[in-house]
Amino acid sequence: MEDGAWLKSRDPLVHQMGEGGVSDELKSLYMKEELDDPADEIRTILPSEIPGGSIHVLVVVPKLRVENDHDWLSIVRGLHRGVVEYNEASAYLPHKLSKSFSNAAVGQMEMERLKKNQLLIDFAPIENGEAFWSEETQMLADAITDEAVFNAFVTPYFNAILDVYGLVLVNSAKCGWLSESTPVTKNADITPNGFATHRGMYRGKPEPKDRVQRPSGFRFGVAEEDLFDCLILFESKIKIDNSGIGQVVRYLENLCPKESASAILFDCRSFWLIRSERAVFTEIQRARWTTKGSKSLFENFIHGNISHLAARLSLACLHWHVNVAEGDAFLGRGAYGRVFKVTGRGGEDFALKIVEKCSVGRLYREEKALATAQRTGLTISPVRKLFETLKARRYCCLQLGNLCLNQWNDSKC
Incomplete structure (x- = not known):
């Protein structure tokens, strides 16, 4: 109150509010949509000895509430920035509006956007970190010129990591399972090289008769359409180029057009860890197989993208x-x-x-x-x-x- 005048502890109104009650006069104020002069209305229910002038309400906010409000505002600002960035990314991708672009053109546009927005991250070596594989193994990989043979070569390394997280790698290069859809029709199926998922979340298929020598433990199959949100896409190339990047964009457009998704694009020298939201790449981290710390980078990506289901x-x-x-x-x-x-x-x-x-x-x-x-x-x-x-x-x-x-x-x- 103005002039140092405060309600006394013996005032009936204070006692009533202290007991959790609200006076009939105060309740009547709740029902009014507008107050011409709120101070006049409030003054009618206060003791008569309180002098006139401005009436102020003193509110003590618990410290924790203040901190929570600050945290909440920070979260809201972060979400707003994310929405703005996503809208900018969506507007920049004409391939989402037209199927006339080639995979190479789509990949080139995507790379330009990623570089412009600093979303393409080259992994820095970690001192004393473990590489995904050794220099000797890299020499063996460099000698491979056939994509199917390279898949057979790298799959055991993937299996060793995925098994820790209760996942399996399913090879699907010979099985068309992902439909390239339009709003009206479904065209021919497209064939990602494979995907990682739970062992109970795919439909098994027989091994293809392609004369490729494979170690034991290989799985072949297709993803269940109702479980597309439960997999990590794997796509291999002998050498990654714009066409390969555009191909992954196409896959994710049809795999999870309205949800978040993840993919791993890899070749004989490196792997690219891709995160997307509604088929728009939000970040790519890339590393060489022999870079120190690349194994933990790969493992952390798998762990961070395991579906809740x-x-x-x-x-x-x-x-x-x-x-x-x-x-x-x-x-x-x-x-x-x-x-x-x-x-x-x-x-x-x-x-x-x-x-x-x-x-x-x-x-x-x-x-x-x-x-x-x-x-x-x-x-x-x-x-x-x-x-x-x-x-x-x-x-x-x-x-x-x-x-x-x-x-x-x-x-x-």
């Missing part, structure tokens, strides 16, 4: 002691979730459903409905309790099913 599938299998049927596990989306065929230690087949947290209420209702209808002839019944994964991003449900007509019956999943 792949991580939750691994966690759910570990929790319930079940295994996915590799290369033939994905049953479909089901109701509000994605469903996988898993096998228990005793050989029992189960349907494992994973849903987002926003759909957990539906999952509980589904569990209750199945439990209620167990004696009505349904072929599926819930087993064990629902399981909440870490960070509460997804919930999992395990269901027992019977095989009908030699097919997995997932109509009730």
